[in-house]
Amino acid sequence: MRLRTMLLAAAGVGGLLACANQAVAQDLGHSVSEVVITASPLAGDPDRFATIVEQVSRDQVLSNGGASLADALRNVPGVAGTGFAAGASRPVIRGMDAQRVKLAENGLSSSDVSDVGPDHGVPIDPLAAQQIEVVRGAATLRYGSQAIGGVVNVINNRIPLKPIDGIEGETTAAYSTSSSTGEGTVSLDAGQGPFAVHLDGFGRRASSYDTPDGVQPNSFFRGNGYSGGASYFFGDDSRIGASGTHYEARYGIPSDDTFIRMKQDKGAVGGSFKFSQGLLQRINVDAGYADYTHSEIDPETNAVLSTFNNKEWDGRMEALFGATGPLSASALGVQFQDRKFSALGEGADYLLPTHTQSVAAFAFVEAPVGALQFQGAARVEHIKIDGTPTTGIETSRDFTPFSLSAGFTYDASDALRLGLTVASAARAPAQTELFARGPHDGPATFETGDPELKIERANSLEATARYKLGSEGRIEASAWAAHFDNYIYGALTGRLCDESGVCEAGGELKELNYGQRDANFWGLEAKAFFPLASVGGGKLSGQVLGDYVRAKFTGAGGDVPRIQPGRFGGGLDWDNDVVDASFLVLAVSSQDHVGVADLATDGYTSVDAQVRWKPFKAKPGIALTLVGHNLADETIRNATALNKDSVLMPGRDVRLVLSAKF
Numbered sequence: 001m002r003l004r005t006m007l008l009a010a011a012g013v014g015g016l017l018a019c020a021n022q023a024v025a026q027d028l029g030h031s032v033s034e035v036v037i038t039a040s041p042l043a044g045d046p047d048r049f050a051t052i053v054e055q056v057s058r059d060q061v062l063s064n065g066g067a068s069l070a071d072a073l074r075n076v077p078g079v080a081g082t083g084f085a086a087g088a089s090r091p092v093i094r095g096m097d098a099q100r101v102k103l104a105e106n107g108l109s110s111s112d113v114s115d116v117g118p119d120h121g122v123p124i125d126p127l128a129a130q131q132i133e134v135v136r137g138a139a140t141l142r143y144g145s146q147a148i149g150g151v152v153n154v155i156n157n158r159i160p161l162k163p164i165d166g167i168e169g170e171t172t173a174a175y176s177t178s179s180s181t182g183e184g185t186v187s188l189d190a191g192q193g194p195f196a197v198h199l200d201g202f203g204r205r206a207s208s209y210d211t212p213d214g215v216q217p218n219s220f221f222r223g224n225g226y227s228g229g230a231s232y233f234f235g236d237d238s239r240i241g242a243s244g245t246h247y248e249a250r251y252g253i254p255s256d257d258t259f260i261r262m263k264q265d266k267g268a269v270g271g272s273f274k275f276s277q278g279l280l281q282r283i284n285v286d287a288g289y290a291d292y293t294h295s296e297i298d299p300e301t302n303a304v305l306s307t308f309n310n311k312e313w314d315g316r317m318e319a320l321f322g323a324t325g326p327l328s329a330s331a332l333g334v335q336f337q338d339r340k341f342s343a344l345g346e347g348a349d350y351l352l353p354t355h356t357q358s359v360a361a362f363a364f365v366e367a368p369v370g371a372l373q374f375q376g377a378a379r380v381e382h383i384k385i386d387g388t389p390t391t392g393i394e395t396s397r398d399f400t401p402f403s404l405s406a407g408f409t410y411d412a413s414d415a416l417r418l419g420l421t422v423a424s425a426a427r428a429p430a431q432t433e434l435f436a437r438g439p440h441d442g443p444a445t446f447e448t449g450d451p452e453l454k455i456e457r458a459n460s461l462e463a464t465a466r467y468k469l470g471s472e473g474r475i476e477a478s479a480w481a482a483h484f485d486n487y488i489y490g491a492l493t494g495r496l497c498d499e500s501g502v503c504e505a506g507g508e509l510k511e512l513n514y515g516q517r518d519a520n521f522w523g524l525e526a527k528a529f530f531p532l533a534s535v536g537g538g539k540l541s542g543q544v545l546g547d548y549v550r551a552k553f554t555g556a557g558g559d560v561p562r563i564q565p566g567r568f569g570g571g572l573d574w575d576n577d578v579v580d581a582s583f584l585v586l587a588v589s590s591q592d593h594v595g596v597a598d599l600a601t602d603g604y605t606s607v608d609a610q611v612r613w614k615p616f617k618a619k620p621g622i623a624l625t626l627v628g629h630n631l632a633d634e635t636i637r638n639a640t641a642l643n644k645d646s647v648l649m650p651g652r653d654v655r656l657v658l659s660a661k662f
Helices: 002-025 058-064 137-143 431-435
Strands: 053-057 079-081 091-093 101-105 131-136 150-155 166-176 181-192 195-206 221-234 238-252 259-274 280-297 304-321 329-345 354-369 372-387 395-399 402-411 416-427 437-440 445-448 456-469 473-497 509-535 538-553 567-575 579-588 604-613 622-629 653-661
Touching: 053 058, 058 166, 058 622, 058 653, 091 101, 091 131, 091 150, 101 137, 137 150, 137 354, 137 372, 137 402, 137 416, 354 431, 372 431, 395 431, 431 509, 445 473, 456 509, 509 567, 538 579
Parallel strands: 101 150, 445 509
Antiparallel strands: 053 131, 079 091, 131 150, 166 181, 166 653, 181 195, 195 221, 221 238, 238 259, 259 280, 280 304, 304 329, 329 354, 354 372, 372 395, 372 402, 402 416, 416 456, 437 445, 456 473, 473 509, 509 538, 538 567, 567 579, 579 604, 604 622, 622 653
16 A cells, blocks of 8 residues: 555656756746636626635645645635545535535536535545635625535636647645655646647545544545646637546545545536627636546445435526626626435435426626725525425425625725625525435434425624735734524434434434524634745745634524634744745634534644745746644544544644646
């Protein structure tokens, strides 16, 4: 196993060395421009939004490591991960996950079953990302009711967005000590005239990871994928293109003895058509289809215990308009989704086949209002979900959630921008919440849905501040609160059940029932980066990071379960043309505000550091980065995880990354 891991890393190194001479000979400034495609169809400076859009760069993704999007977002304020397995850690935003956080790739649905169970992974590997955007709060209306908590959008160039003349590319190799991980990537963009093509591939092999108490059993991960796409450019900044992607993974469930074998094939088409005259300026069209399957396997007999399938269409069309009347810009859009889910074997005991269909219309507008800038959005959708609850009678539910938001920004000075957003967002219940009907071995739960659930509504208020410190420093902060009517959640009862649902002594499955209660959420998020001094031929800067979420039920009270703990800390950065060095120390609080039958978690101190060496001062395309995570080797249990009683997070890890752009 270790030999194959080393060979994989060596293969990536070979690709790096093969392009090194070319990298030295030319300028390697190949990067993704900061174009927000998540929060609004209206392009422009992301700072104009009243809510803060977080952008994680390719370099940050490679430094953070890990097989999941949650790992890649580890230092984004307000974001955590479910931490269920190395191959299954879904992002948690402001205490909300699963059916409230939309995962997308280039704006289209991830089309998986990670919202059905925390042991189910997301078939989007961070290694495939050029940039990741995180949108929190009211700016998520573009994506529908399942994005009420936030959107994580992985951006890559699989359908090329801009013409290219010649060839550009990147290759990387990395090795991590905690799980003896070897990984490598290759990405290539090429074009001539009106044509552009993209190719990429990646591979990762990770053994079960180390913790301060020893190796965490059955926490291994294997994954690989590849993609190809092309675009044709014509007219005045118009394009049309398509891509195809294959992903497969195999990973263990550390709180169980089974492992999951996952595969997804998907295709996407996209076009952007610019109009040179008239009010209508552009039409954007994106659509995709994905075929996903995973099997849960007994390692002793290699027998397939359960199989989960998901076939999904997702499409969106947006019309962008120029200034008219009081509006400086506006957009109208429609979206459709068709999702067919099925489970075989033991999985059919948990959830019978479901069919979810949705059609939506939405609008975005921007306008100056005196000294303020206004952004408004509205969305209405019709959702139909067919499934079979515990009664055994096929049931169809229809919902029509309506959502709207209004945001205002104010430039108090050249350096300070303030924002305020009010929103009322509605979410339809999801298939699991309605129709779950039995044992789910991965999270070790016996779940029962409620087919009578109502629409959930969140009325929220958020205030933001952005402050520029000179030409390089920046402070960003948010304070927000949301009141949920009919908040849907999975409530542990404290009872243990057997596979047939009999709850008495000797059961191994935690009883979990879906229900609704009103709830209040509030929180704070802040980060800052500020220059300090010139030291040793480089620039010394400081950074600060913090977030906090509190969530309680109203009426009889009680805590909303599985909410991330608060954290606060900071560090220093030093860099010059050849070397970058930084460290970040975060004090993560204990989580004592837990739900019924949930486990409290202790606080810990997270210590990370990294050093990046760019050997060619004038040609920064080759870099060697040494990264340390959890350097204090703290014992960590994830407060948001259902299996935190039996699973520890990784201990000390040292990661070496070699990358080159050509």
